[in-house]
Amino acid sequence: MRGVLTKILHETLLGMVLFSLALLLVEVLLGLVLPQILDQMDEMMARMPFVRDLLGALLGIDIEGEITAQLMQAFVWVHPTVLTLLWANEIMFCTRFPAGEIDRGTIDILLALPLSRRRIYLCETIAFLLGGMMMLGAGAIGYAIGSQSLAVENRPGWSVVALILFNLFCLYVSIGGVAFLVSSISERRGRAVFAVFSVVVASFLINFLAQFWTPAEPFAFLSVVEYYQPANIIRNGTLPAGDIAVLLGIGLVAWLVGREIVARRSICTT
Numbered sequence: 001m002r003g004v005l006t007k008i009l010h011e012t013l014l015g016m017v018l019f020s021l022a023l024l025l026v027e028v029l030l031g032l033v034l035p036q037i038l039d040q041m042d043e044m045m046a047r048m049p050f051v052r053d054l055l056g057a058l059l060g061i062d063i064e065g066e067i068t069a070q071l072m073q074a075f076v077w078v079h080p081t082v083l084t085l086l087w088a089n090e091i092m093f094c095t096r097f098p099a100g101e102i103d104r105g106t107i108d109i110l111l112a113l114p115l116s117r118r119r120i121y122l123c124e125t126i127a128f129l130l131g132g133m134m135m136l137g138a139g140a141i142g143y144a145i146g147s148q149s150l151a152v153e154n155r156p157g158w159s160v161v162a163l164i165l166f167n168l169f170c171l172y173v174s175i176g177g178v179a180f181l182v183s184s185i186s187e188r189r190g191r192a193v194f195a196v197f198s199v200v201v202a203s204f205l206i207n208f209l210a211q212f213w214t215p216a217e218p219f220a221f222l223s224v225v226e227y228y229q230p231a232n233i234i235r236n237g238t239l240p241a242g243d244i245a246v247l248l249g250i251g252l253v254a255w256l257v258g259r260e261i262v263a264r265r266s267i268c269t270t
């Protein structure tokens with residue numbers, strides 16, 4: 001099992017490092033740009049009132065009264081670029097096995113190893129979780145660098161940032177579980193990637209529209225992004241246990257179903 005895990009890490013390390021560096025750079029840039037956005041916020045909202053609604057939709061909250069500098073720190077964790085990098089990394093990773101191996105015609109070699117399919121699936125999962133930790137660690141470093149341009153009182157404490165990172169990791173796990181499930185029933189990696197990408201785009205769109213379009217509100221619960229709201233964590237200073245349970249539940253159930261499908265399905269490359 002250790003040998004397979006080492007092989008997986010060797011094959012995916014470069015991609016994980018590149019995605020982590022990209023997230024670090026994005027967090028640095030967002031942290032540097034945020035003070036300029038804050039300086040112009042009042043003027044922008046006076047000239048374009050709809051900006052408040054758009055910002056509220058992006059942050060996933062109803063904005064009432066003044067927008068504080070601390071609350072705006074959530075912006076660097078919900079920015080579409082941040083989520084896109086995280087999702088792209090895990091979608092590419094979680095569709096490696098078995099869809100990617102079947103697509104390349106190398107699944108027979110992998111399954112010939114003296115290791116059960118469930119153990120191979122577990123090795124892929126461990127590497128996936130380690131990759132997520134690496135990315136979020138890089139993001140935290142980038143945030144620490146970029147946020148130095150703000151006064152200490154305008155930044156949430158690191159205990160709050162840790163809660164946001166944990167919530168984001170749970171979102172990562174939920175999407176990863178779905179990606180593993182889709183991969184388990186797929187024979188072409190491209191189709192699996194497209195299917196999961198469609199799910200995350202639809203999820204993001206539903207969450208965004210539900211914030212200011214009444215007909216979409218009843219469907220907000222269908223979006224996994226609905227359960228990732230760093231702005232509320234900054235406001236309340238506590239971890240939303242219900243949201244965490246939903247995200248981890250989705251990820252775990254999807255992962256377990258995917259594992260059993262991989263273990264039981266008939267796989268043929270000819």
